[in-house]
Amino acid sequence: MSDEISENISSSHVDIDADLTVEVKDSEVKDASIRQRIDDLLEQKRLKALLDDSEDW
DSSP states (O other): OOOHHHHHHHHHHHHHHHHHHHHHHHHHHHHHHHHHHHHHHHHHHHHHHHHHHHHOO
């Protein structure tokens, strides 16, 4: 009887951890895509500044 209760507790604990892991992974993916977008915009800004530099012409 106590083994059955322990198994139920253990399996429910694993499910909770799995759900948290999924949420963390979703958050990490979202954060990575946001960082990538920021990097892209900064690169565009840098390239635009290089092209707009009138001293080079």
